[in-house]
Amino acid sequence: MAVIESRYVDRISRAAQRTRWLAPGEFRLARGAHLNKVITMGFRMDAVGVVVADIQKSTAFYQRLGASFGPGGHEGTVLADLGGFKLLLYTEALFRELNWDIDPDAPRTGVTLAVGCDSTTDLDELYTWLDEDGFGFREPLDAPWGRRVATVQDPDGTHIDLYAPLT
16 A cells, blocks of 8 residues: 655645636646646537448448538548537548558447437337347446446447436
8 A cells, every 4th residue: 555645645635625627628737836727728529530441331320320421521531510519430541541550350349429319218219220230239228327228339349328318
Protein backbone atom coordinates (compact mmCIF):
# COMPACT_ATOMS: atom_id res chain seq x y z
CA MET A 1 0.00 0.00 0.00
CA ALA A 2 1.32 3.43 -0.93
CA VAL A 3 1.69 6.06 1.78
CA ILE A 4 0.93 9.65 0.82
CA GLU A 5 2.85 12.31 2.72
CA SER A 6 0.68 14.82 4.55
CA ARG A 7 1.95 17.77 2.47
CA TYR A 8 0.50 16.09 -0.67
CA VAL A 9 -2.79 15.37 1.08
CA ASP A 10 -3.01 19.09 2.00
CA ARG A 11 -2.41 20.06 -1.65
CA ILE A 12 -5.05 17.60 -2.86
CA SER A 13 -7.54 18.86 -0.27
CA ARG A 14 -7.00 22.53 -1.24
CA ALA A 15 -7.33 21.68 -4.93
CA ALA A 16 -10.54 19.75 -4.27
CA GLN A 17 -12.04 22.77 -2.53
CA ARG A 18 -11.40 24.91 -5.64
CA THR A 19 -12.84 22.36 -8.06
CA ARG A 20 -15.92 23.22 -10.08
CA TRP A 21 -17.67 21.54 -12.98
CA LEU A 22 -16.32 22.66 -16.34
CA ALA A 23 -18.57 23.79 -19.16
CA PRO A 24 -18.23 22.26 -22.65
CA GLY A 25 -15.18 23.76 -24.31
CA GLU A 26 -13.38 24.45 -21.02
CA PHE A 27 -10.48 22.52 -19.65
CA ARG A 28 -8.22 22.85 -16.64
CA LEU A 29 -4.47 23.00 -17.10
CA ALA A 30 -2.90 19.87 -15.69
CA ARG A 31 0.60 21.08 -14.83
CA GLY A 32 2.63 24.06 -13.76
CA ALA A 33 1.91 27.23 -11.90
CA HIS A 34 -1.53 27.69 -13.47
CA LEU A 35 -2.93 24.38 -12.24
CA ASN A 36 -6.41 25.73 -11.56
CA LYS A 37 -6.64 28.17 -14.45
CA VAL A 38 -9.69 27.40 -16.61
CA ILE A 39 -9.16 27.91 -20.33
CA THR A 40 -12.11 28.36 -22.66
CA MET A 41 -11.67 27.26 -26.25
CA GLY A 42 -14.03 26.99 -29.20
CA PHE A 43 -14.59 23.25 -29.34
CA ARG A 44 -17.16 20.67 -28.41
CA MET A 45 -17.63 16.96 -28.88
CA ASP A 46 -20.30 16.74 -31.56
CA ALA A 47 -19.52 13.71 -33.71
CA VAL A 48 -18.44 10.11 -33.69
CA GLY A 49 -16.55 8.47 -36.52
CA VAL A 50 -16.69 4.82 -37.46
CA VAL A 51 -14.21 3.13 -39.81
CA VAL A 52 -15.98 0.71 -42.17
CA ALA A 53 -14.91 -1.80 -44.81
CA ASP A 54 -17.83 -1.25 -47.20
CA ILE A 55 -19.38 2.20 -47.07
CA GLN A 56 -22.50 1.18 -49.04
CA LYS A 57 -23.31 -1.73 -46.68
CA SER A 58 -22.67 0.38 -43.60
CA THR A 59 -24.68 3.33 -44.93
CA ALA A 60 -27.62 0.99 -45.60
CA PHE A 61 -27.33 -0.46 -42.09
CA TYR A 62 -27.30 2.93 -40.33
CA GLN A 63 -30.16 4.16 -42.52
CA ARG A 64 -32.19 1.32 -41.00
CA LEU A 65 -31.51 2.97 -37.63
CA GLY A 66 -32.80 6.33 -38.87
CA ALA A 67 -29.64 8.05 -40.14
CA SER A 68 -29.91 10.15 -43.29
CA PHE A 69 -26.56 10.52 -45.03
CA GLY A 70 -25.09 13.22 -47.22
CA PRO A 71 -21.59 13.51 -48.62
CA GLY A 72 -18.86 13.77 -46.01
CA GLY A 73 -16.73 16.23 -47.95
CA HIS A 74 -14.20 13.70 -49.23
CA GLU A 75 -14.36 10.50 -51.23
CA GLY A 76 -14.55 7.63 -48.77
CA THR A 77 -16.64 9.48 -46.19
CA VAL A 78 -20.33 10.07 -45.55
CA LEU A 79 -21.97 12.18 -42.88
CA ALA A 80 -25.31 11.95 -41.06
CA ASP A 81 -26.54 14.81 -38.90
CA LEU A 82 -28.40 13.20 -36.01
CA GLY A 83 -30.01 16.38 -34.70
CA GLY A 84 -26.95 18.18 -33.40
CA PHE A 85 -24.66 15.17 -33.23
CA LYS A 86 -22.97 13.74 -36.32
CA LEU A 87 -22.16 10.21 -37.41
CA LEU A 88 -19.23 10.00 -39.81
CA LEU A 89 -18.40 6.84 -41.73
CA TYR A 90 -14.86 6.51 -43.07
CA THR A 91 -13.60 3.76 -45.36
CA GLU A 92 -10.62 1.63 -44.39
CA ALA A 93 -9.17 2.61 -47.80
CA LEU A 94 -9.18 6.28 -46.74
CA PHE A 95 -7.29 5.40 -43.54
CA ARG A 96 -4.73 3.43 -45.57
CA GLU A 97 -4.38 6.41 -47.94
CA LEU A 98 -3.53 8.59 -44.92
CA ASN A 99 -1.11 5.92 -43.61
CA TRP A 100 -3.22 5.50 -40.47
CA ASP A 101 -3.17 2.00 -39.04
CA ILE A 102 -6.38 0.00 -39.18
CA ASP A 103 -6.62 -3.72 -38.46
CA PRO A 104 -9.67 -5.01 -40.35
CA ASP A 105 -9.50 -8.31 -38.43
CA ALA A 106 -9.57 -6.75 -34.96
CA PRO A 107 -12.88 -6.91 -33.10
CA ARG A 108 -14.55 -3.49 -32.96
CA THR A 109 -15.73 -3.50 -29.38
CA GLY A 110 -13.99 -0.35 -28.16
CA VAL A 111 -16.78 1.94 -29.36
CA THR A 112 -20.44 1.45 -28.62
CA LEU A 113 -23.01 3.65 -30.27
CA ALA A 114 -26.50 3.84 -28.80
CA VAL A 115 -30.00 4.11 -30.23
CA GLY A 116 -32.85 5.17 -27.97
CA CYS A 117 -36.21 3.48 -28.50
CA ASP A 118 -39.53 4.92 -27.36
CA SER A 119 -40.72 1.68 -25.74
CA THR A 120 -39.62 -1.84 -24.93
CA THR A 121 -41.92 -3.07 -27.72
CA ASP A 122 -40.13 -0.82 -30.21
CA LEU A 123 -36.77 -2.10 -28.98
CA ASP A 124 -37.83 -5.74 -29.30
CA GLU A 125 -39.20 -5.17 -32.81
CA LEU A 126 -36.07 -3.30 -33.95
CA TYR A 127 -33.79 -5.99 -32.52
CA THR A 128 -35.81 -8.77 -34.19
CA TRP A 129 -35.81 -6.93 -37.53
CA LEU A 130 -32.00 -6.47 -37.43
CA ASP A 131 -31.35 -9.95 -36.02
CA GLU A 132 -33.22 -11.55 -38.94
CA ASP A 133 -30.46 -10.18 -41.20
CA GLY A 134 -27.64 -11.38 -38.95
CA PHE A 135 -26.95 -8.15 -37.04
CA GLY A 136 -28.11 -9.37 -33.60
CA PHE A 137 -25.45 -9.63 -30.89
CA ARG A 138 -26.97 -9.51 -27.38
CA GLU A 139 -30.66 -10.29 -27.05
CA PRO A 140 -32.95 -7.85 -25.23
CA LEU A 141 -33.03 -7.99 -21.44
CA ASP A 142 -34.30 -5.84 -18.59
CA ALA A 143 -31.27 -4.24 -16.95
CA PRO A 144 -31.19 -3.46 -13.22
CA TRP A 145 -30.84 0.29 -13.93
CA GLY A 146 -34.39 0.50 -15.27
CA ARG A 147 -33.89 0.10 -19.00
CA ARG A 148 -34.41 -2.63 -21.52
CA VAL A 149 -31.17 -3.10 -23.46
CA ALA A 150 -29.91 -5.12 -26.42
CA THR A 151 -26.90 -4.94 -28.71
CA VAL A 152 -26.61 -5.28 -32.48
CA GLN A 153 -23.53 -5.09 -34.70
CA ASP A 154 -23.03 -3.16 -37.90
CA PRO A 155 -21.50 -5.00 -40.90
CA ASP A 156 -17.99 -4.37 -39.50
CA GLY A 157 -18.72 -5.53 -35.95
CA THR A 158 -19.15 -2.11 -34.28
CA HIS A 159 -21.60 -2.50 -31.41
CA ILE A 160 -24.80 -0.46 -31.26
CA ASP A 161 -26.71 -0.61 -27.98
CA LEU A 162 -30.48 -0.32 -28.16
CA TYR A 163 -32.19 1.00 -25.04
CA ALA A 164 -35.68 1.87 -23.85
CA PRO A 165 -37.17 2.83 -20.50
CA LEU A 166 -38.93 0.09 -18.59
CA THR A 167 -42.58 1.07 -18.14
